[in-house]
Amino acid sequence: MARPPVPASKPQRGRPRDPERVRRILEAAQRHFNEHGLERASVDAIAADAGVSKMTVYNNFGSKERLFQAVVRDRTAPVVAxxxxxxxxxxxxxxxxxxxxxxxxxxxxxxxxxxxxxxxxxxxxxxxxxxxxxxxxxxxxxxxxxxxxxxxxxxxxxxxxxxxxxxxxxxxxxxxxxxxxxxxxxxxxxxxxxxxxxxxxxxxxxxxxxxxx
Incomplete structure (x- = not known):
């Protein structure tokens, strides 16, 4: 069973976040960060892999660096739990x-x-x-x-x-x-x-x- 997504560093105001969409972004980001590293990973490619727009990624996480931090927290949580x-x-x-x-x-x-x-x-x-x-x-x-x-x-x-x-x-x-x-x-x-x-x-x-x- 998939783990519930961790919250973004600074949740955006407005429409409620879609947990399934956030999960797809985190999983896509994890793949791209693993393959390319933080510097070379592309938000455009992550968004395309997750099936969302680039703006959706930024609306949920604010920046590529905060997205990376969310991915690290998401992978750390089950280890500690x-x-x-x-x-x-x-x-x-x-x-x-x-x-x-x-x-x-x-x-x-x-x-x-x-x-x-x-x-x-x-x-x-x-x-x-x-x-x-x-x-x-x-x-x-x-x-x-x-x-x-x-x-x-x-x-x-x-x-x-x-x-x-x-x-x-x-x-x-x-x-x-x-x-x-x-x-x-x-x-x-x-x-x-x-x-x-x-x-x-x-x-x-x-x-x-x-x-x-």
Whole structure:
């Protein structure tokens, strides 16, 4: 089922926005930004691909740069939404919680949405600081904050001993961003399910060895 479109950076006044039309524009823009990058992608071509007028694109998103930001947010949203929140995890069962968080994070960061968003953001690093900042805040920083909140609860429950939850969360998530993730970014052959499961189990084992109370 298609995801609901994210709102434009600055919604235009006037006639209500058509969600289906916005979805077509975002999907067309994603294809063109992936193929040509931000600078070479053409709003005319995006509009034609989406079956709308160039003016419709500008009415909904304001500029090509804001359209790019909307595409990045649209691709980031499912990655963050798929990671369990701190409140849904049992602080008395850190192994199961870490397996749940790590497994979901591993699957999502090797999926097309996350990899596509990362490629797009890397391609405009420096040129589009607002898009890069929004991606980091809505994606990696939010996931790290959720995990850190869980680690604080586990520390309070006495099942883990975590002096710096944000640092510990960063260390845990970083274990899933190694060579397999790099292969995905480069569109090379990805690790199989067996390799992913082995990585998940080892990451949780190493983390618990360092932080179990």
């Amino acid at each position: 798929g990671v369990p929140g701190a409140g849904a995890l049992d602080p008395d069962e850190p192994e199961q919680a870490l397996l749940a968080i790590g497994g979901r994070f591993l699957a999502l960061t090797r999926g097309d949405d996350a990899l596509g968003a990362l490629r797009a953001v890397y391609g405009v690093a420096g040129a589009q600081p607002e898009a890069c900042r929004a991606f980091y805040k809505d994606g990696p920083e939010r996931v790290k904050s959720e995990l850190a909140a869980y680690l604080r609860r586990a520390d309070s429950a006495g099942t883990l001993k975590v002096r710096n939850p944000l640092q510990a969360a960063d260390l845990f998530l970083s274990m899933f961003l190694g060579s397999g993730h790099m292969r995905g970014l480069l569109k090379l052959e990805m690790p199989d399910t067996r390799e992913n499961r082995a990585l998940l189990r080892e990451a949780v084992r190493v983390f618990l060895a360092a932080y179990r109370a």
